Amino acid sequence: MFIITLWQLLVYLKCVNEFILPSPFNIFKAFVQLIESGELLSDLLNSIKRVGVGFLLASFCGVSLGVASGYFRGLSKALTPIFEFLRPIPPIAWIPIAILWFGLGDSPAYFIVFMGAFFPIFINSYWGIKSSKLIYINVARNFAVSRFIILTDVALPGSLPHILRGLRIGLGLAWTSVIAAELVGAQSGLGYMIQLNRIMLKTCNVVAGMIAIGIVGLAMNYLMAVLERRVTFWNQETIEKIPCSRKRAKVV
């Protein structure tokens, strides 16, 4: 609050140029205007659609490949070197080649989002399976259940906390990637919108767009945290202590 007041004051006293840093009040006004005109909503929906498609693809490939390589050593040996090579390449660096391959429009954005989200999802799924507790595996071996049941009943549920954490990180990166992709190669979306407004020197709208990006990122993270708690409520070791309505342990 103090910072915002100070900020408003600095702009009001003309200490900073309104084009460089607009006042909080004007940003708020621009924000409301963008909502009222529906511009923000349509850009937002475009961005979310791209994240949705790319993220779902990345989740599907990342989780299945990650789990499979955690389970079959041969596969992880084949994949790891390739992935370790590709992983350090930031999603933005894929933009030129994505545009060459997929042209303009939504397809390159899907690809960029996929590249951003895939690796954390893959690696966390892989490690989830790899770090299956030996004691649970021994229990399963003791009862002589099939390898398939070990996977479905022991290894997979046991690695769910890791997988979900991977998905959460992946979604965060997917969101940053889509904005980056839109800055360069799109005709819609929040990234495109702030880029366009920069050219038109509407700094208010640029900052309003950035705030929207932040809010959506926050909301996505929150939703993933809720999902995590819902799915792995049994995991009392690492679960975040956020107040939740679930009934507390009844111990007799």
Next chain:
Amino acid sequence: MIRLDQVSKYYQDPANSKVVYALEKISFRVNKGEFVSVLGPSGCGKTTLINIIAAFTPCSDGQVCFDGKYAQGPSRDRIVVFQEHNLFPWKTVTENVEFGLKAKATARRKRREIAQQFINLVHLNGFEDSYPYQLSGGMKQRVALARALAVEPECILMDEPLGSLDPQMRERLQAEIIALWQKTKKTVFMVTHDIEEAVFLSQRVIVMSKAPGRIKEIVSIDIPHPREPVVKMSDHFQSIKRSLWKIIME
């Protein structure tokens, strides 16, 4: 039932390539329906012994026979109850108890029935749909026992099953274990460091020494069955306890 012949387990210390013995020339047998405990200080290789009998790890030397046959890999006939983290935290009590039956390809409804029967046996009715995190330590161990018994094993191996419980819960579960043993007539092989527990539950106690794990003495406990917890107060019980204590402290 279980026969160990000159079983040794040694590791090579990677630091100085010295051979470290965890177990040295362990020989004993457990008869069908018998309750035998291994008593020893921590670090005497008790858990290694359980892992070898369950065939989670191979022994370096010697033989483990089971019903006259060599043990090859883990088997549903020897179910281990661990000290902690026995249960799958993502499964309910019923699902945990059912787990072992899945491999037996028992039909779903039949599985439920059997599970319920064993849940009742360990007095956990009403908690069928609870998850492990909602249960106390004692209840968790009872679920583990129910899960082990549900597959009708020949033998149950217990690795300090009550080690993580508070003293009162320990006493209550000891009474339950002995009652279960008398009811089901399973062969039980238990590892513990609690003298009283070993004396109260077992027919024979194998006393081990530390590093390398060797058998010091095998003591028969001649307290008649059925045993009730009050027996712990008797002079006879106390004198057995004292003599075991002496053997350990030697």
